[in-house]
Structures are given as structure tokens and as C-alpha cells.
Amino acid sequence: MPHVLLGLLATGDKHGYELKRAHDERLPQARPLAFGQVYATLNRLQRDGLVVPTGQERDGGPERTTYALTDDGRVALDRWLTEVEPPFPYVASTLLAKVAVALLVADVDRARACLAAQRQAHTARLRELTALKHAPSATLDDIVAVDFAIAHLDADLRWLQTTLSRVADWHREVWHEPATGS
Amino acid sequence: MKPPALLRLALAGTRTDTARVLLTAFSAALAALAAFAALNVLAIPTPAATDENAGRWSEQYSHALLREPGLRGGTAFALVLLTIPVLALAGQCARLGAPARDRRLAAFRLAGATPGQVTRLAMVETGVASLLGTLTGLALYLVGRELLDRPDERGQLALPTDVLPHGGAFAAVVVGLPLVAGLSSALMLRPVITTPLGVTRRAARERGPGPWAGMLIVAGVAGFIVGWPVMLGRTVDGPYVGLALVLLIGGGLAAMFGIVTGTGWISYTTGRLLRRYARHPAALLAAGRLMSDPWAGSRAFAALLAAVTFGAGAAALRSYFVTQDRLMREESRVAGGEVGDNPFYLSTISLVDLAVAVALVIAATGLLVAVVEGIVARRRSYTALVAAGVPRGTLGWSIAWQAVLPAVPAVLLALTVGTVLGRAFFGDVVRGSSTYAVCEASEALCADPATREQYTRITESAALRAVPDVPLEQLALLGAGALAGVLATVGIGLLFLRSSTATEELRTT
């Protein structure tokens, strides 16, 4: 998050409201940024010497502080961009946890129903995103962001599909007994 | 590789591969039969000259071709010549399913097989099949020998079933034929052996074959026309005989080769014209195939065209003999005598015609293999077309167009060249002037040596020259026979279209 703001400031000085708008525009499918979060982050960046306030501006509305990137900020941004993101360090997902617990506390059918419902929801979302991507109004920003989501949903759906076929075996392994249900 | 593994991998194929193995064995059997027949003719012993048999004839045979030692060499040579269409057939058989096999062998290479191992695999397949075929041919020959050993009422034999070639000769054929087959298959596999990826992608040929085949034909015919008078004008050991022989044999081969390669040009040109003017999709499909691989046609037609050329030459020869026969009878009528037909040369020519017919049938078999191969190799795209609603009839027509269109001009060309060669070889029939003693009196007076002298008159016949007719009827028959063979093979080949475009083919990739 802080590095995203640094990146947005690298294209020119901005005040808080402009930063929020630029963020929502660049990352269209991300959760929208709250103002409070923007200002809290900016304060922290200022404290660390990565940004500096360059001036005040008021045109009709409330007073706004414009921020600019410092040299240190540029270095920090550069370092962040160079760093490789650790690929998938922990296997952790609410979905996975839910299915695992369902197998533990309920039977095979319950786990299947859980997976099937999830699959339905995933498919619906996948279709929605596919429609969004091919809408005439879609910008390249939209498409890149949606592609990201589609690839992940596609992977999730494959996992759901495979796991559905494995539920019985998995249950047998968890309980060390022949599977019940179909 | 251990032999069992080698055999297992060599025989790991589909139905097409089984068909190829069977056809390879079949053509090997045919070639072996021809070779054994030739050896048999050569094995006939020449008896010592006696007073009654100054010509050292083998009197136990009914036919002069076997009886006269001077003719036996030619007979054996003709039998060996019969193996040419058989070998063409074998070459065509080797191509059956070859793309699939090449892919399989390339896959072996990708899986780590060495070039040597892959070569051995292919050689084992062809070699084993040829060996089985040769042994079958041997069995057929030995059985046929027993069955055909039937002396006629004069105690003469139609076939030399009383002699057996030398054991070494048998061994040479039984070992040599499979060896040659295996080696040639190894030669044909070079692209696969060079690189395992060689077969997956092939660049399209943009330029069609040039018309240089026409020059070959012209040069060949010219060689013949120039060579023959030189040959005739000199004594056997004259200085130019060697040159004349080179001109004759070289000319004949060049003309034959020119016809075969000319078919490539004919195919390409037919395809180009068809592509430009065709309206129906069947013609368009045929045009595409003719243009993209014009050599497929010339390979398939090679044996057929060679047989047609040879047959046309034989027809010219027959026409020559017929004219000669007529002249001789005219002469003897002038001389007052009555000479009947001399059927010897004509019956020999009939034998040649029989050989041509056999060669045509064998060549048609090779063509059939080519047609079937063309269908099977394209089954995926054909099946997709059928699935897309293209009627099988359209595909059938395209295959027929593609076979028949280039065949018509090619056969005409072969007929023309064959006739011209035949005419150049034998020329006009010329009888020099000759003198006869004619007894012009009653039989009784002529029979009496005392009175014969005074009634005998010496007559001189004029020198005669006659141009043999162009044997149009024979040529038409030959051409029609060849084209009928093409049509028949296409007809039989189309039976494979249905099974090759079954929907199940969509499932195999």
C-alpha cells in the first residue's frame, strides 16, 4: 500500500484526494481506498522522509496539502519494484480451511455440497468478469486487472473440480474408514 | 536393443502398417517369381551340336523362345525386365502409411533411440516382410513347377519344368532380395534419421517442376534416331558400335525418364489450369493437391507409363512385322510360289504384349496403393470436411479428377514417344531385289531332273520398300487399357474413402 502511493506520486505531485482517485483508476477491481487510510499512510511516509508536503491549496473547498516524492522515496520505490514477490509462501485460504473443517465435522456429502456451492459462486463471478472484460468500455487497465482475477478464479475452479473428485478419498484418509455416502 | 524388443518395436503399427507389410511381402513374392523364372530359363542346358541338330536346339520344348539358345538370353532378360514394374510397386508400397511410420520412428528418436537403432527397426520390418514374400515366391515356384510339368502329345514341354536352377542362384535371390529391400528402405528413411524433427514440418514447394522433361524426351528420341542407322551401317565390331549402343540405350532411358518426370510437369500444369478455371470445389481440391505435390503423380504413374511406352514400342514392332510379312508374301507371289503366314515373330510379339499387359496390371496395383495412401494420409482433413458437411461424393470426385486429369496427357505422351521410338528403331521395311528360279511346267515335268532345267526361268523381283502403318488400333487399345486401369484403381481406392472418413477418425489426433 505505501509503495503504491509512492508510485502514484512518482508521476507528479498530488494531494490526498487525487491520490485516492488515481489509485482507484489504476487498480479498478481492487477494494476502494478509504480517505483515512490515505492520510494515515501519507503521514507515516512523511515521518520516514519518503515524501514531503510541497504546498497548500484551496479552491473553494477544504484546505489540501500537496505531497511530493523525495529522493529517499524514489530509492525506496525503486527497491520495492526490484524485489521479487515471494511466490505463494503459505498455503492459506479461507476456502481451503472451510472445506478441511467440513470434512472433519461433517460427512462427505456436506463437504461436496460446500465445494459445489463454492464452485457455483466462482463460476458466476468468472462469467461476470469475462463479460466485464469484453465490454466495449473496458480499458487496458480493466483488462489487466480482470485477467489477474480470471486467472485466479480459473485456478480455484480447477482446484474445486479436482477436490470434488477427491472428497471421498480424502474423507477416508481423515477418518481411516470406508467412505459413507455416495 | 535385444532382438525381441527390436521385433516388438518394428511391428508396433496400425492397420496401415500391416497392409504395408503384406504388400511388401506380396511384391517381394512377385519379384522372386520373376527372378526364379529368369534363372530357370538360363538354366536350360544347351545340347552339343549333332548332325540333325546343328543349331543346338533344346528339342524338348514346344516354344522357340526356349528351344533356341540364341533367344533364351532375350527371354530371360524380358523376365528380369518384368521385375521393374514389380519394383515400382514395391516402392509405392513402402510409401503406404510412411508418414505415420516416419512420425513413429521420429518419436523413437525423440525418446532417445540412436539413428542406427531406428534404421535397424525399419530395415527389420521391410527385410522380414521381403524375406517372407521371397520364401512364398520360392514355394509358389516349386509348386508351380510340379503342377505345370505337363508334356503335350509330342512330348514337348511348354515351360522349362525339367530343369532346376543352381542352388547357389536360389540362395542369392532368397538372401539378396530382402537385403536390397532393407537397404533401400534405410535409404528412404534418411530424413527421419538426420533429425527427429525433420518429418514434423515440411516447407511447401512454391515453384513447380520446369518443362525440362520435354528436353529429355527430345534428346532421347534424337539419340535413338541417330543411333540406329549408325548401328545398322557398321559391322558388329565396327568403330561406332559402342557409341551407337550408348545412344540407343541412353536414348531409350532418357525418353522413359523424360516421360515419367514430364508427368510431374503435366500434373503441376493441369493443377494450375484447373485452379484458375475450376468452378466446382472438387476440382479446386484436386488442383490444390496436384500443385502442392506434382511428384506424387509421377511416382505413382511411373511404372504404368513405362509399360505403356514399352507397349507402344511393341505395337510399332508388330506393325513392322505385319508389313514385312505382307511384303514377303507379295514377293513370293511374284515368284509364283505361295508362302503362308510366318507366325513366329507375330507370336513372339504376342508374348511381349502379354508381358506388357502383366506389367500394366502390376503398375495399376501400384497406382491403387498410391490412391489409397493419398486418402489415408489425409483422413483427418477429409473427416473434418465431411463433418463440415462436404459430401463424400465431392471428395471422391476430387480424387478421381486428380488421378485421371494428368493421366490422360501422360498416357498420350507415352504412346507417342513409344511409337516414335519403335519406328526409329525398326524404320521402314526394305526388301532388296532377289532372284528366283521358277519352274513353269506341270508338276511331273518339274519333278523330273532331266526336264526341269529347260522349263526353269530365272526371275528377278524388284526391290520393295514399305512404311509400316501407325498401329492406331493397337495404340488406342493400349491407351484405353491404361486409362481403364487408372479408373479402376480410383474406383477401388474410393471404397477406402468411407472408412477413412468415419467419425471415429475425429477422435484420433
Added chain:
Amino acid sequence: MSQLRALDLVRSYGRTPALRGVTLDVDEGEILAVTGPSGCGKSTLLHCLAGILRPDAGQVLWRGERLDTWSEAARSKLRRTEFGVLFQFGQLVAELTAAENVALPLLLAGTGRREARETAVTWLHRFGVAELADVRPGEMSGGQQQRCATARALVTSPRVLFADEPTGALDSLTGEEVLTTLVRVAREQRTSIVLVTHEPRIAAYADREVTLRDGTVDHTGLGLDAPLIGGDR
């Protein structure tokens, strides 16, 4: 309105059953995805619907008529006029150029050569491969071949397009481009698509999804035989 309907289709290959009673409808202009694991009978269903295969039992109804009882000639005609088919690969005639391949269905329908070629080139242009009009398939990449094949499948403006893993042999971006154009054109001319695929990402282009399992429609709640969001966008 349902224009193509399968009723209780059964079909086996030898002793291996591929379909054991499949019923489904294809509405006019709708894109229907048929999904399921390998060997579930997807392709066989597609072949039966397109009239390429005859079912052992059950009916295929095209606008209310029993398609499965028609002669091969009649079904062939239907396939080249009202239907289009698109496979994973290998359907172009290797010896013909791209334009000739695309023009083939038009020529079969009796269109003149020049007109057929012009239409074919227009379609190649739509799929972004107009410059390949005089190139043979052997000289094209897989993606270019598939674009030509798609153009050929659509050139007669069929009522239903049957596509069997049309992007299966392509990378995801190329596949997406082919599929996007395919779907756009189909929506423009209200062509229905029966899209057989095992990829969720590809099935997401459809308005509706039917999942097969062991030769039957999966009704266990795992299938999605219902429009999830409207196809009218």
C-alpha cells in the same frame, strides 16, 4: 425458442458407452458450454447434435424435426448450410490456401469463384489474418490456422456453430483472441454456439453451462444447467 434439442441420447463405441441418456436444449442465439472431465461424452454429444454421428437411441430435433433419421446426404447439406463445425486443429485442407479453405463452403453452395474469394478474404480480415489469404496452412502458426478454421466455420453465417475445444491447441492469449472474435461475430449474427471445453475460463464465455459426467448430464447440483447471469450484454 429452442431450435436444437437432444432427447435421451444414447451412444456407445463398441462396448464402451459414451452417452447414456442426455437431454438438453440449445436456444436460438445462445452460447452453451458443455463441460466435464475427459471421456465424459462431450465430443460424442457434439457429434450427435451436429448430425455427424447417429445416436444409438434417443432423438435429435432440429426445429422440431427428427435430424437423426435423415439421410447422410441431407445431414451433410444441413451441416454445410445451417451448421458450422470447428475442431481443435487439423481441419484445413493442407493443399489449399487460406482463402480457398475459407471459400470452400461457399463454393459447395454454388457461389461463384470471385464472389466466394471476396467473401472469404473479408472473413479473414475480420479474424485479422487477411494477409495470409494466399498462404497454405503448412506455413502458418497454430493460431493463424485456427483463425482461418474459425473463419471457415462462420463464413456461411450458420445458425449453430459446434466448437470442440476450439482453443485447446493455442496459448491462452491467442485462444482468447480467437474466442473473443468468435463470440462477437456469433452474437452479431445470432448464431448459437455449442462450446465443448474442459476449461472453466473458456466456459465462462457461455451464457449457460451443462456439465456431463459419465455420459449423463450432471444434475447433482454440481452442474450449472441454468443461466447464472443474463446472456444479454
